Amino acid sequence: MNYCIAIDGPAGAGKSTIAKLVAKKLEFIYVDTGAMYRAMGLYFTENNFDVNNHEDIVKACETADITIEYKDGEQIVVLNGENVNGKIRTEEAGKMASAVATIKEVRVKLVELQRKLASVQNVIMDGRDVGTQILPNANLKVYLTASSAERAKRRWKENTEKGIVCDLATIEADIIARDEQDMNREISPLRQAEDAILLDSSFMTIDEVVEEIIRLYQQHK
Numbered sequence: 001m002n003y004c005i006a007i008d009g010p011a012g013a014g015k016s017t018i019a020k021l022v023a024k025k026l027e028f029i030y031v032d033t034g035a036m037y038r039a040m041g042l043y044f045t046e047n048n049f050d051v052n053n054h055e056d057i058v059k060a061c062e063t064a065d066i067t068i069e070y071k072d073g074e075q076i077v078v079l080n081g082e083n084v085n086g087k088i089r090t091e092e093a094g095k096m097a098s099a100v101a102t103i104k105e106v107r108v109k110l111v112e113l114q115r116k117l118a119s120v121q122n123v124i125m126d127g128r129d130v131g132t133q134i135l136p137n138a139n140l141k142v143y144l145t146a147s148s149a150e151r152a153k154r155r156w157k158e159n160t161e162k163g164i165v166c167d168l169a170t171i172e173a174d175i176i177a178r179d180e181q182d183m184n185r186e187i188s189p190l191r192q193a194e195d196a197i198l199l200d201s202s203f204m205t206i207d208e209v210v211e212e213i214i215r216l217y218q219q220h221k
């Protein structure tokens with residue numbers, strides 16, 4: 001049987017950084033489900049599809065071919081033959097992803113792909129509904145969070161290091177708005193699964209969180 005670790009939590013909690021490091025240590029495949037919603041959001045934007053128009057939604061779900069490849073251990077999202085990794089990391093793409101993630105048809109399409117990936121290999125998968133919806137029988141579930149102030153500070157630092165000029169208060173407001181949308185949508189809202197272990201990383205370093213997850217894995221083996 002494959003081993004599955006589910007990591008859910010709000011935007012900016014450090015899920016992907018931590019999941020990547022844990023994947024490396026355990027030699028698991030890292031599956032970033034948010035990237036798939038980002039690719040779907042990009043598809044809506046590039047084709048001028050309206051997220052409120054049902055015909056557009058059906059068309060987008062039928063014609064967007066999203067597949068996942070791995071190169072040197074890195075997940076590559078391929079949208080209709082194009083590697084879109086370079087296009088989906090912007091704040092704008094994140095907002096669009098959060099908007100298309102409220103659409104049932106989009107979720108049904110992507111959950112199928114996500115389950116398929118977990119059925120053939122040991123995975124550590126991060127997102128919003130991994131423990132509650134995608135892999136309810138995951139061997140280990142972690143709900144990783146941090147205060148919105150701390151998450152905003154980390155995002156600000158990351159942007160500033162990349163030379164992106166940004167404002168801390170605006171970042172925190174965006175994070176709170178994204179939490180609102182992800183936690184209060186009708187389908188598969190972000191919430192901690194009953195059997196998930198809560199990890200608040202506000203006062204933890206990346207290494208401490210990674211070590212804690214490895215420790216939990218050893219316990220749940």
Ligand code: DC
Pocket residue numbers: 011012033034035037038094097098101126127128129130178182
């Ligand atoms: O983790 P991220 O920031 O890349 O995710 C972008 C958006 O995609 C997020 O705001 C909500 C949505 N998402 C989701 O609804 N379900 C998931 N499993 C992953 C992401």
